[in-house]
Amino acid sequence: MNNMENKPKPPKQEPSVDPASLQVPPTLPILPLHGFVFFPGMGFPLRVASDSSKQLIDDALLGNRMIGLVPSRKEQTPDDDTLSGDDLYRIGVVGYIYKLTKAEEGYYQVLISGTRKLSIVEFTSEQPYLEARVAEVPMDFNEEDKKLEALMLGIRSQFKRLVELTQLPPEMLATVNALTDPYHIGYLVTSQLNLKIVDEQEILEIVEVDLMLHRVARELSKRLETVEMSKKLQDDIKKDIDGKQREFFLRQQMQAIRKELGEEDDEKVEIRELRERAEEKGLSEEARAAVDKELVRLERISPSSPEYSGSRNYLDWILDLPWTDSTTDTLDLDKAEKDLDVDHYGLDKIKKRILEFLAVRKLKPDIHGPILCFVGPPGVGKTSLGQSIARTMDRKFVRIALGGMRDEAEIRGHRRTYIGALPGRIIQSLKKAGANNPVFLLDEIDKLGADFRGDPASALLEVLDPEQNSTFTDHYLDIEFDLSKVMFIATANMLDTIPGPLRDRMEVVHLPSYTEDEKAAIARRHLLGKQLEAHALTGDDLEIEDEALLTLIRSYTREAGVRNLERELAAICRGVAAQIARGRTEKTVVSKESLYDFLGALRYFPEMKARTWGPGLATGLAWTPVGGQILFIETSKMKGKGGLTLTGKLGDVMKESATAALTYIRSHARELGIDEDVFSHLDLHVHVPEGAIPKDGPSAGVAMVSSLVSVISNRTVRQDVAMTGEITLRGDVLPVGGIGEKVLAALRAGIRELVLPVLNEKDVLEIPEDIRKGVTFHYSHTIEEALEFVLDPETDN
Numbered sequence: 159m160n161n162m163e164n165k166p167k168p169p170k171q172e173p174s175v176d177p178a179s180l181q182v183p184p185t186l187p188i189l190p191l192h193g194f195v196f197f198p199g200m201g202f203p204l205r206v207a208s209d210s211s212k213q214l215i216d217d218a219l220l221g222n223r224m225i226g227l228v229p230s231r232k233e234q235t236p237d238d239d240t241l242s243g244d245d246l247y248r249i250g251v252v253g254y255i256y257k258l259t260k261a262e263e264g265y266y267q268v269l270i271s272g273t274r275k276l277s278i279v280e281f282t283s284e285q286p287y288l289e290a291r292v293a294e295v296p297m298d299f300n301e302e303d304k305k306l307e308a309l310m311l312g313i314r315s316q317f318k319r320l321v322e323l324t325q326l327p328p329e330m331l332a333t334v335n336a337l338t339d340p341y342h343i344g345y346l347v348t349s350q351l352n353l354k355i356v357d358e359q360e361i362l363e364i365v366e367v368d369l370m371l372h373r374v375a376r377e378l379s380k381r382l383e384t385v386e387m388s389k390k391l392q393d394d395i396k397k398d399i400d401g402k403q404r405e406f407f408l409r410q411q412m413q414a415i416r417k418e419l420g421e422e423d424d425e426k427v428e429i430r431e432l433r434e435r436a437e438e439k440g441l442s443e444e445a446r447a448a449v450d451k452e453l454v455r456l457e458r459i460s461p462s463s464p465e466y467s468g469s470r471n472y473l474d475w476i477l478d479l480p481w482t483d484s485t486t487d488t489l490d491l492d493k494a495e496k497d498l499d500v501d502h503y504g505l506d507k508i509k510k511r512i513l514e515f516l517a518v519r520k521l522k523p524d525i526h527g528p529i530l531c532f533v534g535p536p537g538v539g540k541t542s543l544g545q546s547i548a549r550t551m552d553r554k555f556v557r558i559a560l561g562g563m564r565d566e567a568e569i570r571g572h573r574r575t576y577i578g579a580l581p582g583r584i585i586q587s588l589k590k591a592g593a594n595n596p597v598f599l600l601d602e603i604d605k606l607g608a609d610f611r612g613d614p615a616s617a618l619l620e621v622l623d624p625e626q627n628s629t630f631t632d633h634y635l636d637i638e639f640d641l642s643k644v645m646f647i648a649t650a651n652m653l654d655t656i657p658g659p660l661r662d663r664m665e666v667v668h669l670p671s672y673t674e675d676e677k678a679a680i681a682r683r684h685l686l687g688k689q690l691e692a693h694a695l696t697g698d699d700l701e702i703e704d705e706a707l708l709t710l711i712r713s714y715t716r717e718a719g720v721r722n723l724e725r726e727l728a729a730i731c732r733g734v735a736a737q738i739a740r741g742r743t744e745k746t747v748v749s750k751e752s753l754y755d756f757l758g759a760l761r762y763f764p765e766m767k768a769r770t771w772g773p774g775l776a777t778g779l780a781w782t783p784v785g786g787q788i789l790f791i792e793t794s795k796m797k798g799k800g801g802l803t804l805t806g807k808l809g810d811v812m813k814e815s816a817t818a819a820l821t822y823i824r825s826h827a828r829e830l831g832i833d834e835d836v837f838s839h840l841d842l843h844v845h846v847p848e849g850a851i852p853k854d855g856p857s858a859g860v861a862m863v864s865s866l867v868s869v870i871s872n873r874t875v876r877q878d879v880a881m882t883g884e885i886t887l888r889g890d891v892l893p894v895g896g897i898g899e900k901v902l903a904a905l906r907a908g909i910r911e912l913v914l915p916v917l918n919e920k921d922v923l924e925i926p927e928d929i930r931k932g933v934t935f936h937y938s939h940t941i942e943e944a945l946e947f948v949l950d951p952e953t954d955n
Contacts, residue, residue: 177224177254177273186226186252187214188278188288190241195358196227196251197345198297199337201271212266214287218255226276226292227253229359243281243288249295249363252276275362297341299367306340309371316378317347323385326350340367344374351381405462429453432473440482444637449476472574475581476635480594484643487595488552489520501546502539503680507924508532508667512547526624531603531648531661534669535785535899537719540649541601543669547647548597556587561602566612569621571634581634584621584641595643603660604650615657622646622663670898671718671785673905673929677711678704685724693731700734702727702748709750712906713760718785718899730756771877774869776948778861779882779903779912780853781896786903788880789858790847791865798841806846809854815885816844819862822887822941823870829942832870842866857894859885860913863941864948874950880904881913881948889941893917898925901933910934913944 189211206212218225228250230241251272259267275295283289299306314335321331330350337343348361357377364370436449452473459466488494494516498509515528532540541557548555563569571582580586588594606615620626627641648664650656672680690696702710715722733756734746748756778789802820804813820842827834844865846853860883868875882900884892893915901922904912914922916937922930938944 177271180222180224180254180273182252182274182276182292182294183222183224184291185282185289186224186276186292187218188226188228188243188246188250188281188290189214189253190230190246190288191227191250192230193355195229195349195355195362196253196270196272197349197362198251198272198274199339199342199345200349201256201269204268204270206266206268207264210287215255215258215266215268219258223255225253225255225270226278226290227251227270227272228278229355241288242284243278243290246278246288247359247363248278249359250276250278251362252292252294295365297367299340303368305368306371309368309375310340310343313343313347313371313375313378316375316382317350320350320378320382320385323382323389340371344371347378348374351377353377429457432456432477435477439477441476442481442638442640445476445481448635448637449473468574472634475585475589476637478589479585479639480588480592481639483593484595485553485593487516487519488550489516491516491520494550497550498546501549502543503683504672504676504926505539505543505669506926508543508669511665511667512550516551526642529622529624529646529648529664531650531656531664531666532669533650533653533666535671535718535782536651537717537721538669538672539719540669541599544597544599544647544649547645551597551645553645554591554593554596555599556591556596557599557601558583558587559601560614561605562607563614564607564609564611566614566617567633569614569617571632573633574636579634581632582617584630585632585635585639588639588644594640595645597645597647600646600648602650603648604652604655615660619659619663622648622660668898670925671902672720673902673926674708674711675928677720677723678707680720681707681711681723681727685720685727689724689727689731692728693735695731695734695738698745699738700731700746700748702730703750706748706750706753709753710757713762714753714757716762716906718902726757771874773872773874774865776861776865776868776875777877777880777907777909778858779880779900780855780857781894781899786896786899786901788903788907788909789853789861791858791861792845792847793865793869794843794845795869796841796843797839799839800837801841803841803843804845805843806848807852808846809852811856812846812854812858815856815859816862816866818885818887819859819866822863822885822889823866825887826889826942830867830871830945832867836870840870842869855894856884856892857882857896857900859883860891860938860941860944864945867945868949871949875948876911876950878909879911879913879948880907880909881944883913883915883918883938883944885941891915891938891941891944893921897921901925901929905929905933911936913938913948915939 189206206215214225228246228248230245231247232241232245252274253270254273255268255270257269261267275297276292277295279291279293281288281290317334318331320326321328330346334343334346337346344361344367348358353361361370361373361377364373432449432453436446436453441449452469456466456469456473459469491513495509495513498512502509511528511530518525532543534540544557545555567582569582569584571585572579581589584598587598588596600618603618606618608615620630621641624642627644629638630641631638653661653666686702690700710726711723714726717723730748737746774793774795776791778791780787780789802817804816808816823830823832824834824837827837844862846858860881863885864875864881867873880900882894882897884894886892897914897918898921901912904910910932911934913936916939919935919937922935936944936947938947
């Protein structure tokens with residue numbers, strides 16, 4: 159077969175022979191080409207090695223010296239004789255053999271020139287070599303065509319740019335400029351673009367000269383764009399290398415100058431300063447060993463290396479931490495108590511716990527800081543209480559919002575192997591505080607998440623364990639830091655979502671909902687003054703009457719805390735500010751009647767007054783993350799076959815309570831004075847209003863039983879009584895949680911008599927006495943005791 163020895167170049171024609179004048183015979187021997195395309199107007203030596211191809215050359219030299227040169231579709235070795243006509247393209251070039259040289263190694267060196275294009279009509283023979291009937295493909299063009307001149311001019315211009323950017327010989331540009339045949343120009347340029355065989359063959363097969371030149375121009379433009387981009391990258395690399403070399407030489411010169419002047423290098427000065435900081439910092443033995451090791455490593459790293467900045471940042475983090483820096487606690491208990499009372503109204507239980515800690519701290523200075531968890535509805539002052547504690551103790555305050563946190567590295571940090579690694583939020587906050595004993599508030603700890611990046615709650619186990627946090631290890635620092643002096647305070651709305659092991663490490667302190675009197679006092683002492691200042695008002699501009707404030711609390715807000723109350727006070731202040739801006743000078747006194755002018759119509763009404771009462775209706779008490787609320791249980795009966803329907807978006811536990819209630823009634827029908835046969839022809843429907851709100855929990859068990867017994871026996875449940883408690887199939891009433899919030903919900907609804915489980919009596923004792931004295935509590939050990947109290951004795955017929 160054959161192989162191309164050199165890049166294409168114009169053929170060296172013998173003066174006595176003009177191949178272009180020779181007529182193409184109808185049949186030509188076909189020499190397959192491998193790895194390249196032969197174009198008309200080109201000429202270069204081919205190496206022929208296979209026996210069949212050498213015989214083809216010998217026979218051609220004995221004849222008219224003309225052969226067909228056609229590229230192969232397959233990637234074969236030049237010595238392969240197994241090709242058939244189907245393996246070749248159908249368009250090729252008529253080649254004229256100028257010279258044959260036989261090498262000692264046994265192969266032929268043949269100088270061939272391409273004269274014109276040919277098309278294979280059909281193959282006539284495959285042995286001893288391929289022969290085919292061919293037809294000449296015309297290569298005509300109009301010399302006066304201006305469009306062709308413009309295309310050739312553009313190609314010459316682009317090719318000139320390509321020669322300037324690459325190592326193509328200048329003679330190639332001269333040849334292109336000298337050629338006048340557009341076909342030869344296009345083919346010569348194409349042969350220098352390093353295109354794929356398929357692309358070169360496509361260009362060869364284009365018949366129309368203008369289309370062929372358009373395609374060549376596109377390929378030339380692509381090649382030029384690639385070369386320019388490559389040159390730009392090389393220039394950038396060279397510039398970067400030159401810049402680094404220049405910096406290196408300048409640093410060497412600076413070192414020589416400093417040496418002559420007897421001065422130290424900047425790097426040595428920097429490392430000496432780091433060593434001095436390490437001496438003064440009071441590091442632990444482990445931290446000092448890590449710093450010394452890193453300093454030795456830093457001395458061997460070039461300042462221009464990326465590792466230098468990473469190592470320097472690591473040292474800065476260690477040396478910036480407050481290893482021995484602490485603030486002095488204020489241990490004056492009387493002053494602390496006074497400060498807590500000024501900042502927060504009520505919350506006596508929590509204030510007592512803080513004062514107890516200060517008392518023990520005064521007697522035993524090295525005591526570990528407590529780990530408290532404030533649990534309560536939104537807006538009751540959990541976060542602000544943490545700030546108040548820090549201010550009272552004269553400690554730094556740090557807050558971390560844990561809501562939605564899903565990455566363990568947020569707590570423990572990233573390992574130094576990662577680019578851009580940093581310590582976790584614990585270490586970052588301690589550096590920011592500048593003391594190793596701040597008040598550390600972990601806000602919304604019940605809203606931690608977990609995903610493929612780890613579980614932050616598990617990482618907090620070490621942080622919040624007094625037995626372990628003295629050796630807390632951040633992944634970035636990889637050395638122990640003592641957190642035992644930190645006072646950790648977590649806040650949460652509910653305990654259910656906090657993992658058990660984490661909850662076990664904290665001392666849980668419940669913050670109850672505020673009463674109406676407490677809200678009024680907080681509004682007077684804190685909220686109103688804050689909003690007056692925020693709106694550029696004074697007490698001479700606005701006054702809110704006591705009755706108006708109570709109406710505001712009862713009819714415009716319904717919450718456990720005071721956030722919405724503060725928003726409504728802000729709305730009133732904005733209204734007064736608008737009046738003053740319009741020229742009003744007299745003081746505005748807000749009464750119960752004038753609230754409408756500032757806040758609009760009443761938003762909430764007493765729920766008991768909005769109900770039509772009768773058999774089947776009972777009032778339960780429920781606890782939610784935003785405080786307590788009353789819950790109405792409605793039951794209706796109809797003819798049926800003993801079915802039970804439950805509606806009101808009830809959870810599984812609440813549905814089970816209703817089923818258990820009905821089972822208890824059926825099994826104790828005789829004791830309850832109910833005909834046992836009534837259930838076989840009666841269907842019951844239990845509904846809990848506000849059906850769009852999900853409801854769940856066992857607290858409504860007593861209310862469920864009361865409602866069902868009421869509708870079946872046609873006896874009315876007392877309207878002035880609310881009840882709570884879990885039930886069993888044997889008729890026991892079990893204790894439930896959230897008693898304080900439920901009592902406040904009953905008071906807001908105007909209910910003064912409550913039925914509670916007997917085991918919840920201890921929880922009632924924790925409710926402030928001023929709240930308890932306005933409520934009558936009835937404790938029930940069994941369902942029967944509760945029903946005797948809540949059901950009216952008379953029967954409606």
